[in-house]
Amino acid sequence: MFSASSQSGPDLGIVQDLFTLVPRLGVGVLLLVILIGAGIVAGGRTSDFTRRVGLSEAVLETPLGAPFQDERSVESMLQTLVKYLFYLLGVVVFLSLGGFGRLATYGDTVVRYFPSIIGGIVIVLAGFVIAGYVGRSIKTSSVVGGSDAAVVGAEAAKGVIYLVSITLGLDAFGYSTPILNTLAQAVAVGLGFGIAAAIGIGVGLGSQDYVAAHIEEWLDDEPAE
Structure with missing residues (x-):
């Protein structure tokens, strides 16, 4: 007993x-x-x-x-x-x-990754919004606005910003993105040189047209006595 x-x-x-x-x-x-x-x-x-x-x-x-x-x-x-x-x-x-140790461990893992997911989504959204703003700014620019070059430049700039924002978003998710980082840097540098060259050519052609339109007027003017 x-x-x-x-x-x-x-x-x-x-x-x-x-x-x-x-x-x-x-x-x-x-x-x-x-x-x-x-x-x-x-x-x-x-x-x-x-x-x-x-x-x-x-x-x-x-x-x-x-x-x-x-x-x-x-x-x-x-x-x-x-x-x-x-x-x-x-x-x-x-x-x-x-x-509840095991369940708490699973939940803690989810909580640790969830802010990264939110951060990545916010980065991508912000990048796409910035890309839209940059594209509109280029199209309405007083320098190249209204031309075919403005449309091409706007789309190219938006594409680069899309790529950069997606790369940063994936990096926030925890994915390794060295290839995308290298590609984004190369595209950004190339686009920068391209835009600079386009602006230079556009200004040069504009000056050429201006001179051609006024050259006869300048030659016909007699010097003041």
Whole structure:
């Protein structure tokens, strides 16, 4: 037969574990609720910020705007990403405090990579928006605006910025991109020389046309006595 003292040992251990676990679970639930609330607030602020700076409208004008129906779709996507980052962080905290070691490890891995994913997406979006702005600036430039060279230069500049932004985005994701970095640098240098040469040729041809149009007028003018 078992004695009362031998039976109370395991029971006492279970009670002690419960007394230790319940407060930790309570704190975990509290922190989870707080982080969920923070995610909702941060997501709303993100949506307001993208609307205020015109990011959604700019994204729709790029090739990345094809999957989105309207500006609200872009804002909703960014808002969802920010919210889920906080949600995942709250779940990881809850699992860690609850003693779910293996699940907490998986969640921690996801949380560590999730900001990189968001950062990469933001970099690509910003790069494509900047590319659109640069392209419009070249097309409306007072130097080459309205010419075929302006269209070619605008598309070439946009292509380079697309390549650079995608390279930086992949690097933020954690992918090794030395080949893309080298290619982006080579294309950027080549494009810079090309634009400089195009501007120089354009200015030279413009000066030539101006001289040809006024040369007879200058030759016919008699010097003042």
